[in-house]
Amino acid sequence: MPRWITTAAAITALGVIAPAVQAEPLKIAIIESLSGPQTSTGRLIATAAEYVIDQTNANGGFNGEPIQVKEYDNAGDTSGAATKFREAAADGAHVIIQGASSAIGGQVTEDVRKHNIRNPDNPIIYINVGAEAMELRGKKCHFHAFHFTTTAPYRTVPLMQVMSEQGDLGKRVYSINQNYSWGRDMEAAIVDNADRFDYQVVDKVLHEVNRIQDFSPFVARIKSENPDSVITGNWSNDLLLLMKAVGDANLDITFGTIFMDQPGNVANAGDVAEGHYVAHSSNIELLDEAGTEAYKKATGHYPVFIEPTTLNGVGLFAEALKKVNFDGGDIDVNEIALAMENTTFDNGLGGMHVRKADHQAVIPIVVSQVASGVKYPVDGTELGFKPIKTVAGEDAIYPAQDSCRMRRPK
Amino acid sequence: MRYALIAILALLALLIIAPPLLGTGWQYALINALIAALFAAAFNLLVGQGGMLSFGHAAYFGVGAFTVIHLMQSVEYGDIPFPTVLLPLAGAAVSLLCGALAGFFATMRSGVYFALVTLALAELLHSLAPHWDEMFGGEAGLSSMRMPSLGFTFGSTLEVYYLTLSWVVICIGLLYAYTRTPFGRLTLALRDNEQRIRFMGFNAHGTKIVVFAISAMFSGVAGSLMAISNETANYSVFSTQVSALVVLHTFVGGSTIFFGPIVGACVLSLFTFVVSGVTHSWMLYQGIIFVLVMLFAPKGIGGVIQAHIEQRHALPWKRLAAPYALATLAGLMVACATVFVVQSLEIVLSREYAAAVARTGEYAPYTVFAREWQVFHPFTWLFPVLLLVPGLYLLRRAFARIQTLWDKDDDDDNGDIAAAPRELMEGGH
Numbered sequence: 001m002p003r004w005i006t007t008a009a010a011i012t013a014l015g016v017i018a019p020a021v022q023a024e025p026l027k028i029a030i031i032e033s034l035s036g037p038q039t040s041t042g043r044l045i046a047t048a049a050e051y052v053i054d055q056t057n058a059n060g061g062f063n064g065e066p067i068q069v070k071e072y073d074n075a076g077d078t079s080g081a082a083t084k085f086r087e088a089a090a091d092g093a094h095v096i097i098q099g100a101s102s103a104i105g106g107q108v109t110e111d112v113r114k115h116n117i118r119n120p121d122n123p124i125i126y127i128n129v130g131a132e133a134m135e136l137r138g139k140k141c142h143f144h145a146f147h148f149t150t151t152a153p154y155r156t157v158p159l160m161q162v163m164s165e166q167g168d169l170g171k172r173v174y175s176i177n178q179n180y181s182w183g184r185d186m187e188a189a190i191v192d193n194a195d196r197f198d199y200q201v202v203d204k205v206l207h208e209v210n211r212i213q214d215f216s217p218f219v220a221r222i223k224s225e226n227p228d229s230v231i232t233g234n235w236s237n238d239l240l241l242l243m244k245a246v247g248d249a250n251l252d253i254t255f256g257t258i259f260m261d262q263p264g265n266v267a268n269a270g271d272v273a274e275g276h277y278v279a280h281s282s283n284i285e286l287l288d289e290a291g292t293e294a295y296k297k298a299t300g301h302y303p304v305f306i307e308p309t310t311l312n313g314v315g316l317f318a319e320a321l322k323k324v325n326f327d328g329g330d331i332d333v334n335e336i337a338l339a340m341e342n343t344t345f346d347n348g349l350g351g352m353h354v355r356k357a358d359h360q361a362v363i364p365i366v367v368s369q370v371a372s373g374v375k376y377p378v379d380g381t382e383l384g385f386k387p388i389k390t391v392a393g394e395d396a397i398y399p400a401q402d403s404c405r406m407r408r409p410k
Numbered sequence: 411m412r413y414a415l416i417a418i419l420a421l422l423a424l425l426i427i428a429p430p431l432l433g434t435g436w437q438y439a440l441i442n443a444l445i446a447a448l449f450a451a452a453f454n455l456l457v458g459q460g461g462m463l464s465f466g467h468a469a470y471f472g473v474g475a476f477t478v479i480h481l482m483q484s485v486e487y488g489d490i491p492f493p494t495v496l497l498p499l500a501g502a503a504v505s506l507l508c509g510a511l512a513g514f515f516a517t518m519r520s521g522v523y524f525a526l527v528t529l530a531l532a533e534l535l536h537s538l539a540p541h542w543d544e545m546f547g548g549e550a551g552l553s554s555m556r557m558p559s560l561g562f563t564f565g566s567t568l569e570v571y572y573l574t575l576s577w578v579v580i581c582i583g584l585l586y587a588y589t590r591t592p593f594g595r596l597t598l599a600l601r602d603n604e605q606r607i608r609f610m611g612f613n614a615h616g617t618k619i620v621v622f623a624i625s626a627m628f629s630g631v632a633g634s635l636m637a638i639s640n641e642t643a644n645y646s647v648f649s650t651q652v653s654a655l656v657v658l659h660t661f662v663g664g665s666t667i668f669f670g671p672i673v674g675a676c677v678l679s680l681f682t683f684v685v686s687g688v689t690h691s692w693m694l695y696q697g698i699i700f701v702l703v704m705l706f707a708p709k710g711i712g713g714v715i716q717a718h719i720e721q722r723h724a725l726p727w728k729r730l731a732a733p734y735a736l737a738t739l740a741g742l743m744v745a746c747a748t749v750f751v752v753q754s755l756e757i758v759l760s761r762e763y764a765a766a767v768a769r770t771g772e773y774a775p776y777t778v779f780a781r782e783w784q785v786f787h788p789f790t791w792l793f794p795v796l797l798l799v800p801g802l803y804l805l806r807r808a809f810a811r812i813q814t815l816w817d818k819d820d821d822d823d824n825g826d827i828a829a830a831p832r833e834l835m836e837g838g839h
Contacts, residue, residue: 035690043761073686075693077651078551082640083442083683086567087435103644106550110642114555118565133550140550180540181548208537300765 024331025065026321028053028095029072029088031108036076040263041100041306045129046071047299048310049097054298056318064328076100078107085111089124094333097314099130099149099306102182106133106140113142123333123409125340127317129310134185134401137358141404144337146354148313148361149306150281152185152233152258153398155365157193158391159256159279162367163229164197166388168254168277170228173199176218176242177233179206186233186258202227210237215245223251235259240268247272260385263304266370267379273370274383282308283366283387284376287348302376312352312363316345334409349390357400362393425575434567438639441571443679444578445635450659450671451585452628457657458665459589460621461601462517465525466532467629468652473508473535474501474630475637475647476546482554482637494559494638498577501634502627509626510619517618520604532653539645551644564638574635581631582672588624589668597621658696662703664710673712691752698748721816730815737808743801746779747794753778758785 030049033042050069057066070091072084081104088096098108109126116123126145128136134151163169175190177183187204194201202225205218212218219242222230230253234242239259246253247269260266260278284292284302295311296302303311320339326332344353350364367388374384429437449471456462478501484490492500516527539546546552556564564570588594599607600617607614637643656675663674678696685692707714718725757763757776767773775782783790 035686035693039690047761073690073692075682075686078642078644078646079442079636079640080686082642083435083438086438087433087687090434102549103551103646106547106553106644107640107642110553114641117555131550133548135548135550140553181543181550209540211537297769298765300761300768 024063024326024329026062026067026095026331027091027093028067028069028097029084029091029093030069030097031072031074031081031084031088031104032098033076033100033104034071034073038076038100041130042076044305044307045097045099045310048303048307049129049314051295051298052311052314052318056321062321063326063331074098074104076104078103081107082111085115089115092122093124094331094336095125095127095317097127097129097310099128099310102131102133102136105131105136109136109140109142109145112144113140116142116144120409123337125333125337127313129313130306133181135181137360138401138403141358141401141406143359143406143408144333146313146317146337146340146359146361148316148363149309150363150365151360151398152182153189153192154360154396155258155279156186156189156231156233157196157398158365158367158396159231159258159277160190160193160197160199161391162279162389163254163256163277164199168229169197169199169256170254171199172202172225172227172229174222174225174227174230174253175201175204175232176222176230177204177206178209178235178238180209183209183233186231190231207238212238212241215242216249218242219245219249219251222246222253223249227253229254229256231256233258235262240265243269243272243276260370261305261368261378264379266383267381270381274372276370277367277388278370278385279365279367280308280385281312281363281365282347282349283368283385284308285368285374285385285387286366286390291348304378308347312345312347313361315347316340316343316352316354316361319343319345350392352393355397355400358404358406360397360400362397364393365391365396367391422579426572429571430568437567437571439680439683441567441574441635441639442683443676444574445632445639446656446659446675446679447672448578448581448635449629449632449656450663450675451582451668452625452632453656454660454665454668454671455585455588455597455628456622456625457660458667458671459594459597459601460618460625462520462618462622463525463657464516464528464622464625464653465650465657466528466530466653467625467656468648468650469512469528469532469535470505470509470626470629471633471636471652471656472643472645472647473626474498474505474633475643476552476633477501477504477630478634478637479552479554479641479643482556482641483552485557486554494556494562494564495573497638498631498634501630501637503630505630505633506623506627509623509630513619513622513626517615517622529650529653532648532650536645536648536650539648546645547643549644551642553642555641556638570639574639577631577635581628585628586668593617593620658700662700662710664707664712664714664716666709667712667716670710670712670716673715674710677711689753689756691756694752695749726815726818730812733808733811733815736804737812740801740804740808743797744805747797747801750778750794750797754783754790 030046032046033039034046053067053069056062061067072088074081074084085108096108096112098105105128112124112126123144128145128147128149130149132149132151137147160169175187177186183206187206191201232239232255239257243255255276257276257278260276261280266273292302317340320336320343323339323343324335341354341356344351349366352361352363354361368385369388370383371386372382374386377384429440453467456464478497481492481497481500485492512531516524516531519527558564562569596612596617604614659675659678660671662678663672664670682692685695703710773785775784
């Protein structure tokens with residue numbers, strides 16, 4: 001048993017040597033999945049966020065000090081995120097950036113809310129750059145949470161609108177989605193917009209998430225309904241295998257997707273992907289070349305997938321910092337949050353701002369089509385995302401949910 | 411026995427006195443370690459004592475967590491008055507019921523079939539949960555807030571730590587007391603020879619259900635404590651990862667000894683907390699530790715400690731000191747070499763490094779062990795070899811010497827117990 005004690009004593013001794021508290025530099029904690037299966041997404045978010053902060057620091061930082069950024073690895077689970085949140089709070093973080101998962105988003109936003117209730121003098125801001133669950137802007141909304149990614153209805157409306165204008169939506173729409181909150185949000189959005197874009201939902205399917213290896217029974221069902229287009233919020237394998245199964249059955253159906261631009265999708269799907277649509281919050285084809293080249297120079301690749309969203313979100317935050325001035329004194333996080341509400345940021349496609357009612361960002365949505373002959377082909381193929389139309393944020397967004405009751409600081 | 415009691419009391423005193431001196435990050439890590447320890451102890455009742463390897467214990471952990479989060483919500487909205495300190499009782503009750511029900515089916519079979527049934531039952535919950543938003547809260551999960559109770563606000567992590575500590579100490583105490591009861595002895599007999607229990611006139615199936623249910627109940631307490639500390643519950647708690655982690659904790663700690671899994675859970679939880687803050691390769695290190703323990707100390711960390719305690723009067727400690735010191739040194743050399751290679755590869759193969767190379771056109775030196783290393787300098791790659799080769803050689807020599815000393819002791823006096831250390835070193839039965 002004495003070994004127990006020496007181990008415990010050694011651990012205790014390690015813990016006592018805590019860092020001393022210094023004067024106020026702005027501290028940002030990136031709590032992301034940096035190990036485990038979601039690393040690829042988590043790494044992209046951390047890279048993009050750090051890129052923006054590095055630029056701010058190159059221009060003199062904030063409050064007379066460089067902004068301090070620290071990465072915390074949540075290992076892809078909510079308990080890990082809860083641990084790292086407490087560590088970040090103990091380190092004196094003012095801002096938390098996260099985005100690779102809605103489950104972890106739910107944990108972080110709730111931790112932030114409770115921390116702010118219990119420590120009203122040291123509040124923390126949560127910048128969500130990737131968690132798309134509606135509930136985070138609904139029942140779980142609060143003043144210190146800012147959501148810079150879109151949600152199911154937010155992307156579905158512009159997708160439908162542009163596909164309809166292009167004549168690719170047709171009258172018969174098939175809805176196939178994953179059976180959990182995200183997929184159900186998608187299905188609801190597809191059904192709700194039937195009258196607006198004048199189509200009929202011929203069938204709607206919800207299937208298990210990432211468990212189906214063979215989509216051919218689903219394709220047979222799709223074939224029997226003879227739809228003009230299939231709208232799906234599927235991601236990863238569920239999107240890939242579905243598209244391949246449709247391709248193998250030689251069906252000429254246009255897909256409207258949300259996650260086609262995940263790295264690897266186009267390469268894996270091959271020519272099957274051509275002509276399909278994707279609604280995303282940015283498209284590199286439309287961005288200023290100097291900016292994307294600078295990004296590539298710093299990080300080794302062009303901004304892809306979730307990176308533009310992160311650049312937008314953290315970009316608006318950095319813009320808001322320019323509006324507040326604490327003269328080297330103590331940082332008032334509430335003042336930064338209020339400044340974020342009143343900031344408009346040009347993300348290269350148009351202006352974006354944060355809606356006061358639920359702190360959902362109003363961002364322009366680009367609808368693109370997979371096509372050859374683009375400036376930036378992806379995944380080492382000939383294909384890339386040809387922008388069809390950019391829909392302004394105000395035209396794409398849905399009204400704030402009633403379930404969001406935000407209490408503002410006095 | 412007296413020494414063991416003193417050691418446990420001293421450890422307890424440390425667990426009570428130390429946390430206020432630590433930061434909230436460490437306090438929270440200790441809460442997680444305590445919860446993992448209780449979960450592993452409850453799991454080991456089934457595996458180590460009952461001889462039933464379950465691969466789906468996350469189910470009962472999760473049921474406890476969701477029960478408590480629902481109850482906490484009712485308390486928060488003022489529907490039911492229920493003291494925060496007693497919340498784990500509710501989790502325990504529901505997990506006990508679920509455990510009895512699941513146990514009824516699972517324990518009809520034993521061995522691999524039993525493991526598969528438990529796995530299937532847990533997967534059932536894991537695939538059901540995301541479809542049932544009202545009960546499990548969908549992707550974003552359920553959330554609540556701890557309400558004040560007994561004069562404590564439970565707003566600070568420290569108060570939650572003491573609440574967790576009290577519950578974990580009481581439950582582990584109860585689990586230990588259980589092993590001393592006649593029914594606890596019956597549980598051990600169940601593991602050793604189920605047939606014999608039947609011949610003695612006991613109802614083997616009934617006994618197994620009770621053991622399963624009690625194990626599920628204490629797992630439910632652990633889940634409840636997690637819900638109280640996180641103030642959230644998410645259906646990911648039902649994932650196979652959670653079930654696998656408790657198996658890992660139990661076997662690294664040693665399932666044949668009561669305190670083994672508790673040691674394993676504490677060591678690995680704190681290891682994760684410390685190492686995941688330093689390197690992204692912490693899962694690799696955790697895996698290496700697991701493989702090494704399984705290969706060279708199949709009875710786990712607890713088994714190694716126990717072998718030494720049992721032999722403390724028989725071992726020639728003075729003559730063992732030198733080879734033990736040598737083994738430690740050689741072990742450190744091998745560990746340093748491994749860490750150096752893994753960290754070097756992590757840095758050199760990272761995207762950031764590749765981007766820097768593309769930007770500047772040169773392979774910049776990188777820092778490991780507070781020293782700068784050139785990627786293409788021969789010494790950089792000679793350095794781990796210089797540590798590894800002599801390290802492995804010395805390790806073999808040291809262990810050969812230790813083996814002789816343990817064996818000699820074997821010949822001299824008691825031959826029975828010393829079979830353990832040979833097994834310990836050679837790694838197998």
